[in-house]
Amino acid sequence: MQNPTSVMPLLQVEHVTMAFGGIVAVSDLSLTVQPGEILALMGPNGAGKTTTFHVIAGVHAPTAGTITFDGQDITAMRPDRRCRAGLARTFQITQPFEELSVVENVMVGAINHDLSMAEAREDARRYVDMVGLSERADVLAKGLSTGQRKRLELARAMATRPKLLLMDEVTGGVDMASVPGLIELVKRLRTEGLTIIIIEHNMKVITELADRAIFMNRGARMAEGTPTEIANHPEVVELYLGEEGGHE
Numbered sequence: 001m002q003n004p005t006s007v008m009p010l011l012q013v014e015h016v017t018m019a020f021g022g023i024v025a026v027s028d029l030s031l032t033v034q035p036g037e038i039l040a041l042m043g044p045n046g047a048g049k050t051t052t053f054h055v056i057a058g059v060h061a062p063t064a065g066t067i068t069f070d071g072q073d074i075t076a077m078r079p080d081r082r083c084r085a086g087l088a089r090t091f092q093i094t095q096p097f098e099e100l101s102v103v104e105n106v107m108v109g110a111i112n113h114d115l116s117m118a119e120a121r122e123d124a125r126r127y128v129d130m131v132g133l134s135e136r137a138d139v140l141a142k143g144l145s146t147g148q149r150k151r152l153e154l155a156r157a158m159a160t161r162p163k164l165l166l167m168d169e170v171t172g173g174v175d176m177a178s179v180p181g182l183i184e185l186v187k188r189l190r191t192e193g194l195t196i197i198i199i200e201h202n203m204k205v206i207t208e209l210a211d212r213a214i215f216m217n218r219g220a221r222m223a224e225g226t227p228t229e230i231a232n233h234p235e236v237v238e239l240y241l242g243e244e245g246g247h248e
């Protein structure tokens with residue numbers, strides 16, 4: 001009999017393999033994400049983290065395996081349909097429309113919901129406020145700092161009203177002084193009921209944000225546990241944390 005307290009996972013990746021010709025970027029990977037959870041994907045360069053995001057977001061159709069989101073099989077669903085179903089992502093290298101203002105960039109996300117232009121603008125301003133960019137709302141995106149561009153990415157993604165947000169290195173390339181503010185912002189987004197998967201190298205960020213971490217190597221899961229368990233996992237320490245002084 002099913003456990004009455006069990007909750008259906010928001011995302012289920014089952015036996016996913018993604019091969020590019022002879023290169024197997026992701027190999028028989030399975031993972032689940034529960035509603036409201038923050039899961040971190042870790043691993044060295046080339047481990048398959050970004051490819052996993054691409055497969056979940058619909059950039060690549062997996063060579064094998066299935067992806068179920070919010071009870072629906074989305075393995076073959078187009079990326080725009082996935083977005084409407086409640087899946088959003090941010091990118092490691094931010095890609096705003098440089099010649100549009102901050103608000104206009106966020107409107108691009110809001111328009112996804114069949115709003116009028118006036119409604120989309122109003123909605124966009126709310127998300128711009130939420131990420132702390134109110135004072136920069138009307139400047140062109142090309143005038144933003146790296147940290148502000150990361151905030152814009154989050155606002156644009158939030159404007160699509162996602163259930164699950166895939167966040168690729170939200171603190172990557174950002175000056176150290178901006179990192180605590182970004183961590184606080186992600187914590188705040190979570191209190192809005194958002195479920196999040198983060199790709200992150202910085203162990204301090206992972207420890208502060210994630211409930212659980214999966215450490216990938218060569219396309220497969222090498223270890224899984226709380227951030228503290230992962231930070232102390234002998235193979236992880238040997239492969240990853242030992243080098244470069246712990247990726248802080």
Ligand SMILES: Nc1ncnc2c1ncn2[C@@H]1O[C@H](COP(=O)(O)OP(=O)(O)OP(=O)(O)O)[C@@H](O)[C@H]1O
Nearest residue numbers: 020023024025043044045046047048049050051052
């Ligand atoms: N479109 C592609 N065509 C061919 N090979 C690819 C493609 N995308 C990724 N790969 C290869 O798949 C492997 C996994 O790459 P992936 O970018 O997913 O790793 P990653 O863990 O995100 O690394 P990083 O931390 O450097 O971003 C690498 O060997 C990469 O060269």
